[in-house]
Amino acid sequence: xxxxxxxxxxxxxxxxxxxxxxxxxxxxxxxxxxxxxxxxxxxxxxxxxxxxxxxxxxxxxxxxxxxxxxxxxxxxxxxxxxxxxxxxxxxxxxxxxxxxxxxxxxxxxxxxxxxxxxxxxxxxxxxxxxxxxxxxxxxxxxxxxxxxxxxxxxxxxxxxxxxxxxxxxxxxxxxxxxxxxxxxxxxxxxxxxxxxxxxxxxxxxxxxxxxxxxxxxxxxxxxxxxxxxxxxxxxxxxxxxxxxxxxxxxxxxxxxxxx
Numbered sequence: 001x002x003x004x005x006x007x008x009x010x011x012x013x014x015x016x017x018x019x020x021x022x023x024x025x026x027x028x029x030x031x032x033x034x035x036x037x038x039x040x041x042x043x044x045x046x047x048x049x050x051x052x053x054x055x056x057x058x059x060x061x062x063x064x065x066x067x068x069x070x071x072x073x074x075x076x077x078x079x080x081x082x083x084x085x086x087x088x089x090x091x092x093x094x095x096x097x098x099x100x101x102x103x104x105x106x107x108x109x110x111x112x113x114x115x116x117x118x119x120x121x122x123x124x125x126x127x128x129x130x131x132x133x134x135x136x137x138x139x140x141x142x143x144x145x146x147x148x149x150x151x152x153x154x155x156x157x158x159x160x161x162x163x164x165x166x167x168x169x170x171x172x173x174x175x176x177x178x179x180x181x182x183x184x185x186x187x188x189x190x191x192x193x194x195x196x197x198x199x200x201x202x203x204x205x206x207x208x209x210x211x212x213x214x215x216x217x218x219x220x221x222x223x224x225x226x227x228x229x230x231x232x233x234x235x236x237x238x239x240x241x242x243x244x245x246x247x248x249x250x251x252x253x254x255x256x257x258x259x
Contacts, residue, residue, distance in 0.1 A: 001052070002226070004154045007111050010118060011053065012254040014107065014156045016236050028238060030248035032101040034064055037248060049097075053255055059096045062251065063089055067105075067126045071139045074098055087127055088136045090119040092144060092256070099253025103238040103245075104164075104230050106205050107156040107252030108133050108213075112140060114150040118254045125170060128208050129177045134216035148217035153224065156252045157237050160229030161204035162188070171201050174208065184208050 006012035017028030026037040031046040033039065050057050061074050063083035072083055074091035083089065089098040098120045100107050105124035111117070119136050121127075133153075140146035165188075175181045184207055187199035206225045213223055230237040230250070238248045 002157065002228070004109065004156075004224070004226075006109060006152055006154055006254060007113055009113070009116065009257055010111050010254050011257060012109050012111075012154060014252040015049065015250050017234075017238055017248065017250070018236060025243040025247035028248050030238070031060075031062065031251050032249040035101075035249060036246045049251070053097055055095055055097055055255065059093075060253075061089060061091075061096065061098045062101060063087070063122075065100060065122045067122075067124045069127060069130045069132045069135055071132075071136055073139075073143055087123075088119060088121040088132055088139075090117060090136065090140055090143065092117045094256045094258035097253045097255045099251050101249035101251055102156070102158060102230075103240040103243070103247060103249045104159040106158040106209055107250070108136075108209060109154040109156065109252060109254050110136065110140070111152050111254070112144060112146040112150050113152070115144040115146055116256060117144045117146060118256055120253055123205070123209055125164075125166070125173075125203065125205060128205055128212070129173045129179075131177070131212050131215075133209050133212045137213070137216045137218070149219065151218050152222045153213055153218055155206055155209055155223065155225040157226055157228035157230050157250065158205060159231045159239070159241065160227070161186070161202050161206070163229055163231035163241070164203050164205060165190075165200045166203050168201065170203060174203065179208055179211065184211070 004012040063086035071088040100122035108121040110119040
């Protein structure tokens with residue numbers, strides 16, 4: 001696993017693909033049940049992750065994401081409830097792992113050290129345009145009294161700017177949402193481009209989400225970007241652009257350590 005230094009009171013991580021073996025395109029460590037992988041494999045990986053985290057299976061929370069902006073607080077009362085259509089989860093529960101599944105989209109982890117609250121955010125390009133990261137901070141302020149000055153953030157492994165090729169409509173969506181496309185968008189020729197091909201648009205999702213967090217007043221020095229591109233390292237991470245959407249997912253999560 002990739003382990004993050006989010007805070008001494010928190011275990012924060014992303015799983016890596018090469019932790020287990022099964023048939024392609026699910027060959028790797030995958031706990032996400034809704035992508036077509038064999039249930040027995042998903043269950044085995046989930047049990048292994050819980051063992052590593054020293055938690056019960058019932059304390060591992062994974063929502064069914066839909067590239068939206070719905071956020072849910074995990075409490076003792078709803079810990080075992082289905083989370084349909086949820087793209088960010090927050091909690092103050094100790095010994096409870098919350099996380100999101102990704103295979104090129106951006107996973108973001110947040111920790112509010114004053115109120116001991118964590119969040120896991122799934123930010124594909126649509127979620128990024130909709131500013132799900134800053135919306136999660138607003139949600140945490142409403143629920144827990146979170147102040148941005150007390151927050152640390154991790155932007156986890158995801159598709160990097162050199163690999164994230166997009167169409168004009170995506171660049172336009174970022175511009176319409178108020179992002180500085182002059183710094184986030186650029187044109188680049190494909191490595192295999194012929195002499196008549198035009199450069200293609202690329203978007204820096206890492207910088208876009210960091211900028212969104214900063215608009216919510218998270219200090220720049222409190223934001224860590226791993227810089228690990230899932231498309232560039234297919235043996236280490238799942239990439240939907242390489243494998244298709246019916247493939248495995250990485251899981252990026254965090255746990256508040258109990259007493």
